[in-house]
Amino acid sequence: MKVTWAYxxxxxxxxxxxxxxxxxxxxxxxxxxxxxxxPVAVTIFSQAIDDPDELPPGLQIGLGHPTHSFAVHIAADGAYLNDPTVEAPTAGLSFDLGGVPTEYPAEYLRIRPDTAIQIATAFLATGGKPPRLPADTE
Known part of the structure; x- marks a missing residue:
């Protein structure tokens, strides 16, 4: 899978x-x-597409912040994953998305960085199946 990030x-x-x-x-x-x-958004593309104006399916995670991250499935039925045991930060956080500082709302930042990495690793291991929280965080 292709993995991209930019600062x-x-x-x-x-x-x-x-x-x-x-x-x-x-x-x-x-x-x-x-x-x-x-803080940077890392995108993992599960498949290539021909249209350069369309975002290919995949997973995007936020890394680099010491305590908070995000994970979002990029698909027609995709969504942000949230761990109910993780309290949202008091305010949104900025992550570089494609080299553009982008503010993410606090409600999307209920994932720990290690959990985001586990989600991404599982996404790759399953060949791009819809991501889910690891069993030990559910």
């Missing part, structure tokens, strides 16, 4: 793209991104 560097966008097929490799990349401490 706003003021005078340019710092774009990244890798193709990964092993869940362990994806987990390692996502942990590295998170440990950098720069």
């Amino acid at each position: 706003d560097r003021g005078d340019h966008r710092d774009n990244h793209e890798v193709d990964l097929s092993a869940p362990a490799a994806l987990s390692a990349v996502l942990h590295e991104i998170h440990q950098a401490g720069e």
